[in-house]
Amino acid sequence: MKKVKFEPPKERERLLSYVIKYHMQFLTTAISGIFFNSAIVLGPIFQGKLLDAATVATNVQEIAKAGLEFIGVTLSFQIARFFKRYYVRDMANRMSGDMRVGIMESILNMDLNVLEREKPGDMMATTMGDVDIVVEAVRKTITELWDTGVLMLAYWVALMRYDIKITLIASIPIPLVILLTQTMKKTVHSKAKDARDATSKTTTQIRKLISQIDIMRLYGREEAEIERLEDKLTVQADKNVILSIFKNGLAPVYSVLASLGIVVVIYLGGNKVIDGSWTIGIFTAYIAMFTALAVRTTTAAKVFNIQQGAKASWDRVLGLINVENTVPVQSVEGLKPKEIAVENLSFKYPTSEEYAIQNISFKASTGMIIGITGSVGSGKSALALALTGLYDYDGKIFLGNVDLKDIPYERKLATITYMGHDPFLFSDTLKNNITWNDDDNEKLDKVLYIADLKQDIEDFENGINTEIGERGTKVSGGQRQRIALARALYKDANIAILDDPFSAVDINTEAKIIENLRQNQDGRTIFIFSHRLHAFKYTDMVLVLDKGKIVQSGTHNELINTEGIYSKIIDSQQFLGGESVEK
Incomplete structure (x- = not known):
């Protein structure tokens, strides 16, 4: 079976583009729909002929002939009905897949400053619920275009051939139903938005x-x-x-208005039967067709209300699928700057109005390991995010002689790798969590060595192919951090930003990992953000943050013997039974 490739059309913000993309399904639905709704009118007509044959025929052959004609006509339009329904549902399923892929593409490539302000629950509701509502409205609109529009026209033409006067008088309530649905347009749209x-x-x-x-x-x-x-x-x-x-409470009103026409038909058509102008078969066929016409009038009103409800959902879908918020990503080679210079850097989270860090400046050469520490709330994580260049910031971050703001998005991704302080692991194999399905075994073996994971992997039942739960529910906290560290290093970027990578790792393992990092640095500049200072013995430079500003900088040996926050943090950690750091 051929795999369906879901992909939004180029003009993904236009609903009509999705219909145009599947024009073959639409045309098949249109042809079969027009045939079905044109031929279905023959059903009551041949039913009436069969009824007349049963009452006036002189032999069984005439009745059998009328019966076979009725069966043949019914079979032909029911086959057309099958194709109409199959292809319109196939088109709807493909459209929903395209929309969901389009939404996820937009979310995955969305500017993080915009994405941070979105609520995950809203995005889930839109991706699942709103897409279903929109696609169902499109499906019903297309279906009713033939089932109601063409059918009503076919019935009305057939009824006019029977009797123009009765048809015109009985059809008067139909415009009233359409007018009523138009007056409810804004109300239905507003209530649908509130519900979503x-x-x-x-x-x-x-x-x-x-x-x-x-x-x-x-x-x-x-x-x-x-x-x-x-x-x-x-x-x-x-x-x-x-x-x-x-949406549905007015259905009885629509039905009452439509029923007025049926009363007219029974009264005027009954008189024609009495005076002999019509046979029972003709009267039966006429009233069956007009009843179907009246029912379709109420159906058209309901579909119109569905469209108004879907409009509110489509507005929500557009809010996520809007291509203006997305950043195209291509595979490119990362930069290899000889120096990183930060000048007057200030940063605030997208959801906050207050700056988390202000006027931070420092320089680092390629190949250095920089330790950054400070008390809780000092701005460590904010500085880590700012250095990724994926969020808006004030000031300058020079990679060589180029400001990070001026570097194309895809090149930023190739240049910088990041490990957050709360790393997320996916419900997948250990290997896929690190490599993202890449197959460079040599690189994998190297990062497993650096993150000191080899012994842990040997202890797992299925080794590197062990399935781990979402958020790392089947591994320890230390293993989760080291898996995330291996993933960050596997990216092989020239700048590594590691936010609190050792908080769940023991001191000996921490020292071993940092030594492995240094031995396999390969010109990479590494930023380690941590409140545990034992690891900073192995760094080339230490920055101390307090209230969003750098208050101390230097090597570990310089700061440990200098009065200040750094020395006080070490004293407090030793007092509380933490690691011992000699002064």
């Missing part, structure tokens, strides 16, 4: 409960968080009920 927003908030709360269940239990927050979920579910239910009332 409420659904997003519920999804966010559910995601929070699932992803942080261990924290909830440790702090006894289960009941309180369930209550919050119940509140959000209540709001969601209320909003959806209101939306349902506006």
Whole structure:
């Protein structure tokens, strides 16, 4: 079976582009839909002929002939109906896949300053729920284009051939139904938006409960968080009920208006049967067709309401799939700067108005290991993120003679590798978590050695192919950090930013890893952010942060014998039973 390749069209922000992409399915649906809804009119007509044959035929052959004609006509348009339904659903499934791939491409390549302000629950609700609503609206619109539009036209033409006067009088309520749906347009769209927003908030709360269940239990927050979920579910239910009332509550009104025409048909058509102008078969065929026409009028009104609801969902999809927020990524060679110079660097998180670091300046030569420390909240993680160049910052970060801001996005990625203080591991094999499915065994063996993971891997049941749980649930905290470190080093970038890489690793392993880093540095500049200072004996330079500013700088030996924050941190760690660092 041929694998379907899901890929959004070039103009991914235009809904029509998705329909155009699958024009063959659309054309097949159109042809079969037009045939089905044109031929279906013959059903009541041949049914009426069969009824007349049953009442006036002189032999069985005439009845059998009429019966076979009725069966043949029914079979032909039902076959067309099958193709119509199959291809419109195939198109809808492919469209939903394209939209979801487009959304994920946009999210994965989105400017991190924009992405940080997005809520994961909202993005999940849009990727799953809103896409389904939009695609279902497209499917029903296309389906009803033939099932309602063509069918109503076919029925109306057939009815006019029977009797123009009765058809025109009985059709008067139809424009009234269409006018009523138009007046509800803005209301339905507004209520649909409220309902989708409420659904997003519920999804966010559910995601929070699932992803942080261990924290909830440790702090006894289960009941309180369930209550919050119940509140959000209540709001969601209320909003959806209101939306349902506006979308479906008017259906009886539509039906009543349409039924007025049926009353007219029964009265005027019955008189034609009485005076002999119509046979019972003709009257039966006429009323069957007009009833179908009236039902389709109410169906068209419901589809119109679905479209208004889907418009709110499409607005949410556009918010994520908008190509203006994305950064194209290509594989390029990273820079090899001889010097890194930071001048008056200030940085604030995208979700904050206050600067986490201010006016930071320092220089580092290629091949150095720089240790950066400070108390909690001093700005270590903020400086680490700023040095990646993936977030907006004030000041200058020169790689050689080029400011990091002026370096193309893909070259930044090739030049800098980053390990966060809370590394995430995926539910996959140990190997894939490190290599991202790459097959450079020599490089893999090297990073496993540097991260001191070889013995651990030998102890795993399936070695390097051992499956580990999401967030590293099947490995220890120290192993999780070393796996993330190996992943960062496997990237083979010339600048490595390691935010708190040894907090869960014992002192001896920490010293061994740093020694391995130095022996296999290969010209790489390494920044180690940590509050544990034992590792800084092996660094070339140490920066001490306090309240977002550099307050001390120098080598470990210089700072350890100088009065200041660095010396005080070491004294406090020794007092609390931490590692021993000789002065």
